[in-house]
Amino acid sequence: MKKHNYSAGPCILPQEVFKEAAQGILDYQDSGLSIMEISHRSAAFVDVMEEARNLSLELLGLQNKGYKALFLQSGASMQFLMTAYNLLNKKAAYLNTGTWSSKAIKEAKLFGEVIEVASSKKKNFNYIPKNYQIPSDVDYFHCTSNNTIFGTQIKDFPQVDAPVVCDMSSDIFSRELDFSKFDLIYAGAQKNMGPAGTTLVVIKEDILGKVEREIPSMLNYKVHLEKDSMFNTPAVYAVYVSLLTLRWIKNNGGIAAMEKRNNEKANLLYKEIDRNPLFKGFAEVEDRSAMNATFNITDESKKEAFDKLWKDAGINGLNGHRSVGGYRASMYNALDIESVKVLVETMQQLEQQS
Ligand code: PLP
Known part of the structure; x- marks a missing residue:
């Protein structure tokens, strides 16, 4: 019987991708080896990583615009603190639209002042607040484009002078937006992109290097960028299946x-x-x-x-x-x-x- 998979994440992935992924597990490109048992430094895997990074930017229309893409580990939850670690010098503005925004706010408070510009908490997050003010002197504004739990989605993003950071975990690659309005986008793979285990981070490079604190290497975007997303062993299988899904998106009209x-x-x-x-x-x-x-x-x-x-x-x-x-x-x-x-x-x- 055909299954109709409405899971919230991990969730349905294109069936064609599974067939190709299975081939990659058994025998990657007729090498006699699995994609999971070759070095991440091998030319074969470096190609996978490069194509995944480039294709992400291409699909978002962000090539040659000062952006770089990374495939990191530890899920979108790590990005709640990593964004603040790298960008929050004194204060940041957050829009609270649900559980994931609240978690991002909690982490950011460890690094500086957090201004909650608006919240829909009193109505159990059943709407997206509008007409709020974002102070002009914040280090960045953070929002969650789609609230997976409550079923709300931001349709119009505010005009902001400061850099805009957006958690797009549950609607990345699902709708057209002017992605150049965002300075940092992050998304766990396990919805529209691939298996759990890797997180796409798209960064406009010129927003980095402005905080005064020391940042541990693994949490430092600059370190990952300098190493082309290969500072340590990446989640090879998750990145590979993400690449297959990105190709599927492209081949099916973007x-x-x-x-x-x-x-x-x-x-x-x-x-x-x-x-x-x-x-x-x-x-x-x-x-x-x-x-x-x-x-x-x-x-x-x-x-x-x-x-x-x-x-x-x-x-x-x-x-x-x-x-x-x-x-x-x-x-x-x-x-x-x-x-x-x-x-x-x-x-x-x-x-x-x-
Ligand atoms: N942000 C959003 C919008 C999510 O839907 C989720 C998980 O469902 C997360 C963040 C947390 O992602 P992870 O489990 O990869 O840390």
């Missing part, structure tokens, strides 16, 4: 085509959430995420029947995060519209049963 597909999927599901009296969306309509749709059932007595319907239909990973409850449908790049149609059908079947 970010523009991903965005079109993602909007079609999201429109289909949100239309049913709004039409069907048995369901109610969690996030404010204008801030709804195209990646993670959060919704609740309006009649709890029907929950058991709905859970059976979607599980019987081959749907996986639909339960909401504990801080929101209800359901969360994560519709990353690799999810087909057919899977969304199956989910919508189960929602309609529940209505017909009632």
Whole structure:
């Protein structure tokens, strides 16, 4: 039975990528060796790393614009502190839109003054705050483009004089933006890019070198840049599969085509959430995420029947995060519209049963 994988991350990846990745595990480029058992200093792996870094910049439209890409380890959570370690001299501005922003704020406070310019916490993060002021003298402004848990997404980014740092872990490569408005973008691989284990960091180089503190080598972006993302042994397999996924994005029309597909999927599901009296969306309509749709059932007595319907239909990973409850449908790049149609059908079947 075909599975429809709505997991929030790790999550669905393109099936074509798995086939190629399996080949790379067994016998990389007819070398008789696995990609996992060759040196990261070998020409074969250096090529993988270089192509992954270049292709990331190419897809984001950031080639030849002063940006460099890194594939680091320790997840996006490490970037919460690494960004502050490298950029926070005196004070920084943060927009608090959910669990991940809150965690980034907690880490940044270890390094200097943090100004929370706005927060949607009082409404359990069901919207994106707007019309807030960002002081002109901050070292940088930090935001989270997509809130994986609460299902909200920033549609309009503020105009900021200071450098802009953005956690794009759950919507990187999913929609077109003017990425040159951002000075540092980070994203854990395990949503739209590949397996857990590596984190893409895209940096405009001229924002570095402005803090007074000493930075340990492993946490210093400059050190990683000087070594072309090979300061220590990179997560070779995760970078390799990320490269295959980046190629898949490019071969399937790039970010523009991903965005079109993602909007079609999201429109289909949100239309049913709004039409069907048995369901109610969690996030404010204008801030709804195209990646993670959060919704609740309006009649709890029907929950058991709905859970059976979607599980019987081959749907996986639909339960909401504990801080929101209800359901969360994560519709990353690799999810087909057919899977969304199956989910919508189960929602309609529940209505017909009632
Ligand atoms: N930021 C966002 C938006 C996320 O969705 C996640 C994880 O789901 C993280 C950060 C943390 O990522 P990691 O587990 O790679 O540290």
